[in-house]
Amino acid sequence: MDTKSESLTKYKMWIGGEWTEATSGAYFESYNPYTGKPWALMPRAGAADIDRAVQAAHQAFTAGAWPKMTASQRGALLRKLGDLITDNADALAKIEVRDNGKLFSEMRGQTAYMAQWYYYFGGLADKIEGAVIPSDKADTFNYTEHEPLGVVAAIVPWNSPLLLTAWKLAPALAAGNTAVIKPSEFTSASLLEFCKLIEKAGFPPGVVNAVTGFGDEAGAPLIEHPLVAKITFTGSDKTGQRIYETAARGMKRVSLELGGKSPNIVFDDADLDNAVKGAISGIFAATGQTCIAGSRLLVQRSIHDRFVDKLVAFAKTARIGDPMSLDTQVGPVTTPPQYKKVLDYLDIAKSEGATTALGGNRAEEFGGYFVEPTIFTGVRNSMRIAQEEVFGPVLAVIPFEDEEDAIAIGNDVVFGLAAGVWTQSMRRAFLMAKRLQAGTVWINTYRAVSYLSPFGGYKRSGIGRESGQEMIKEYLQTKSVWISMATEVPNPFVMR
Incomplete structure (x- = not known):
């Protein structure tokens, strides 16, 4: 590594509750769009690092503290994270500006406002309710409950990394899932800074993981990983189509927020x-x-x-x-x-x-x-x-x-x-x-968005919705439970 690279800020990834380099030890440069010059080094993750992150998320989902938490406890963690975001909004905005070149006034508004997603879905976490289903079968009781999917792969773009992470991560965690987040290779720094707040908030190890790298080296292994249950992606329609095709081969759930020509x-x-x-x-x-x-x-x-x-x-x-x-x-x-x-x-x-x-x-x-x-x-x-x-x-x-x-x-x-x-x-x-x-x-307005209102597209602009009360179902699956109260099992050769 040359002297110039040694002077750049060097980041590490957040996997399984630990700060770690890529397995290969490789890094890549992140550029400041205002100056056109590199300012930071990001770990260049490969398939082995993706597997580490997904395995950590899967372990956190199936064992340990996270699945034992009540929905109210998960919500409290999300609200605590919202407080930390509010306290650190300026610092997060400055990192985003340095990494993606958007206006500080815009990024400061976004980093401050994104706390509302964690407050909102933190409050919604313990309000996910099933239903009792009227039964047409004698002596039976039927009800539904909603359960998390498992490991969610969240892939976010370079234009508003932290805000769009909030749109995906807050409902995913509120629903009880775990997550592996991959930011754009052009704007990875703010997510890694954000993971410091995840750590400080006290989320159990492996619940949230952040990997950095390129699409073919890190993104593809992430969406192809057999332990990933859902992929949520924001980006171009062409990339979204490729993700959709890959997800279909693995029967994975998808949410795609894609391009526009509004x-x-x-x-x-x-x-x-x-x-x-x-x-x-x-x-x-x-x-x-x-x-x-x-x-x-x-x-x-x-x-x-x-x-x-x-x-x-x-x-x-x-x-x-x-x-x-x-x-x-x-x-x-x-x-x-x-x-x-x-x-x-x-x-x-x-x-x-x-x-x-x-x-x-x-x-x-x-x-x-x-x-x-x-x-x-x-x-x-x-x-x-x-x-x-x-x-x-x-x-x-x-x-x-x-x-x-x-x-x-x-x-x-x-x-x-x-x-x-x-x-x-x-x-x-x-x-x-x-x-x-x-x-x-x-x-008579434009560019108004809110954590309260669903957002998504028609046609090639995407599949599914983000934000709003209904969209938490994008991160849940429904289970139907039947209980028989009959004293004698009827003819076993006939469907009830």
Whole structure:
């Protein structure tokens, strides 16, 4: 290892209640997107490390303190973890900014808010109830109970590692499962820092494990491991499809929160100033690196030009720079491959004939992986820039004629994660909410999420839901119990 690498922060993985290196002793560098330079070293896990982690989680699920805990005791641990998150929100946010380049103001809001998932599901842990089933069989009693699945493999992306971990881990633990978490190789540091809070909260060894590494070396062995009962994944639809196919071979449960190409629809009766802010929030907040990005802006033709003028004028004021500065509004793209992908899509849009109303280039003066906030007009919904997820600060503006046209364009895509509608008409708001094929529809707002509300997608945007009371069932299985009170067993050759 060279002198440069020796000066970097070196992390260890969290497996079976111990901090450990990879079996191979290998590490890989994690880069700061703002500077483009490495700042930390992460253990490069392989199949042997994955097996260690899954075995530790399986052991914790089947023996020891965890399965002996009551649901109320599990809930108390989760709420204690929520307190620790609240106390350490600033420190966790700073690590995330250094690792993924998103704004400190955004990450600080996320790390503080994510405690609510642990509070909420901690409170829900002892409220998982079965049912007594009315029986049509004489002298029998039938009831159901809900039980945990076992080892949950949680694979989280690089754009909001800790918040999206909370969406998966809090309900999984509340239901009584154990977990092995694999973060993106681009943003592993914050999860390992978070595991220090897991340790401090007093979770039994092996209940939560964190492994770091690359998809083919660590991710694939994790989803293929025979002791993994469920896989929960957030990421691209192509990777999600491969995980789904692999899980099917092992008959594993899956929850997939995948990509989006969400329509943000502005009608001519909307409050245009508010709609401009909603459009900006939908695509330039978080540098467009959110699955719910409103990357297709549908504007009614009668106000198209006026609205675009307002939008471009507002977007020009966006301040690009150091994500740690509270004045910065647009930070860098998180990873080098994603940076190249976004730049490639700028060229694709131009080659397709889209008009560049704003930006359209790399922001070279800032160093790191910066892209100018970009707005394309003259976009047809059939263009690649309108059909494929860019995952960057790139907006495609598409005109529409009326409600039917907006619905047709909005639904004409393989994704269905979210949609936004800007209108003052109550009738239109309910109509659009009903007919848009999206798991979340926002009316006169955008990017609102809550631990109280289910989140997930239609079509290639995923399977299952995260957050909300009902979704804890994603981490449970139902058992039906029959008790006979008959004094004599009837004919054993006939089904009762």
